[in-house]
Amino acid sequence: MLDELTDYESKVIISGGHNDEEEMKEHHLTKQEEKQVIQRFKKPMSEDSLSFIIVCDKLLTGFDAPIEQVMYLDKPLKEHNLLQAIARTNRTYDKKTYGLIVDYYGVSRFLEEALGVFHEEDIKGALREVDVEIPRLQTRHRKAMRFFDYKNKDNLEACLMVLAPEDIRNEFDTAFQKFSESMDMVLPNPKAKPYVDDLKWLGKIRKLAKSRYHVEHGMDISDCGEKVRELVEEHVYATTPHILVEPIDILSNRFDQKLDEIKSPESKAAEMEHAIKHEIRVKLEENPVLYTSLKERLEELIEQRKTRQLTIEELLEEYRDVMGVMRNNAEESAQHGFEPKEYPFYQMLEKDLEGFEQDDVKDLTHIITGIIREHAVIDWTVKDDVKREMRRQIKKKLRKYNCPGAQIEALAVQLMDLAEVHYKHIAY
Numbered sequence: 001m002l003d004e005l006t007d008y009e010s011k012v013i014i015s016g017g018h019n020d021e022e023e024m025k026e027h028h029l030t031k032q033e034e035k036q037v038i039q040r041f042k043k044p045m046s047e048d049s050l051s052f053i054i055v056c057d058k059l060l061t062g063f064d065a066p067i068e069q070v071m072y073l074d075k076p077l078k079e080h081n082l083l084q085a086i087a088r089t090n091r092t093y094d095k096k097t098y099g100l101i102v103d104y105y106g107v108s109r110f111l112e113e114a115l116g117v118f119h120e121e122d123i124k125g126a127l128r129e130v131d132v133e134i135p136r137l138q139t140r141h142r143k144a145m146r147f148f149d150y151k152n153k154d155n156l157e158a159c160l161m162v163l164a165p166e167d168i169r170n171e172f173d174t175a176f177q178k179f180s181e182s183m184d185m186v187l188p189n190p191k192a193k194p195y196v197d198d199l200k201w202l203g204k205i206r207k208l209a210k211s212r213y214h215v216e217h218g219m220d221i222s223d224c225g226e227k228v229r230e231l232v233e234e235h236v237y238a239t240t241p242h243i244l245v246e247p248i249d250i251l252s253n254r255f256d257q258k259l260d261e262i263k264s265p266e267s268k269a270a271e272m273e274h275a276i277k278h279e280i281r282v283k284l285e286e287n288p289v290l291y292t293s294l295k296e297r298l299e300e301l302i303e304q305r306k307t308r309q310l311t312i313e314e315l316l317e318e319y320r321d322v323m324g325v326m327r328n329n330a331e332e333s334a335q336h337g338f339e340p341k342e343y344p345f346y347q348m349l350e351k352d353l354e355g356f357e358q359d360d361v362k363d364l365t366h367i368i369t370g371i372i373r374e375h376a377v378i379d380w381t382v383k384d385d386v387k388r389e390m391r392r393q394i395k396k397k398l399r400k401y402n403c404p405g406a407q408i409e410a411l412a413v414q415l416m417d418l419a420e421v422h423y424k425h426i427a428y
Helices: 021-026 031-041 079-089 107-117 130-148 156-162 166-186 190-212 226-239 253-261 265-283 288-306 312-335 343-352 358-375 384-400 405-422
Strands: 011-015 052-055 068-073 100-103
Touching: 031 052, 130 156, 130 166, 130 190, 156 190, 156 265, 166 190, 166 226, 190 226, 190 265, 253 265, 265 288, 265 312, 288 312, 288 343, 312 343, 343 358, 343 405, 358 384, 384 405
Parallel strands: 011 052, 011 068, 068 100
Antiparallel strands: none
């Protein structure tokens, strides 16, 4: 019962329990031991798993533990002691949005008397029944579900397409977070039961959308309370366990298998588009020439689809071609006689030295990457004298190969930036 009412990130004090003198003697702690227990209790769960402390007449005056979220009361508390009890659970803490007082004794009837010394506006909402949250839960439930009005909830592909635009996805995520916050507060109260199935379904859609649209930040179930997290994760695992893994790399053959499982051409295009975007975002620094050109091509394709210049079948074919360019890059590198980390230098030089003989560009690439390897000592990226000498020698070789004078400085900077990406960590 107790662990159903709390989040595992937060900690609990139970005030009350037996007051048997013999039992207290048997479990008596020294002052030092008591101090150690309190210090353990205040630590995050990742550092110390101590979650519950049971006390009779302790830890009210002068006790401050923001991590505490729940207090179970099974003894009379009045006046300032009651106010201190409420204040103990009301301190702010990471991912903690509320505090709970579980009143087994009925001390809430003394609250009005205890608050009598305060101005009415200062104490408004100091202690509320959980039932007060129900109307807000209903409103937040409606706001989260409205995104899928007139959609068949069993058609996951159609529901995921609703979340394809980033702005809509962000609006949905905010609505889900608020709904899950209310659910976490109300559960396991039976009045939350009508909304549990929709919570599970929305959590599943959210997790699928994170994978489909390669969302790097946000839409992570870890930002929900423990009760919500367990419900959603159990539901997702029971219905679609494969989405618990990380998104599949676009360069993997498994990505093609994933595409084959998607029946709708529009959904297939969305999966490919966002996988391509993700790959470009991740690899842009490693190969700015290739991935900048692919980024521009992707943007052009998206625009052509919007203006109906491409059918969905033509768009899918174009996306497959973009994926092919990404996948074939490593093979092309070997065909030109380069290691994978050398090839982006060749592509950069080939682009900037348009009209040069291919063999000359190849030779220059090997020379420049050789200079970089020669000077790439440990921590070279933070040693100005090493970088200065490396840049000087690169510019010298560019001049020797008759690189246009107006391009030398800018090209040398680009090559140095590329060197910091590919040769930052050198094995010795």
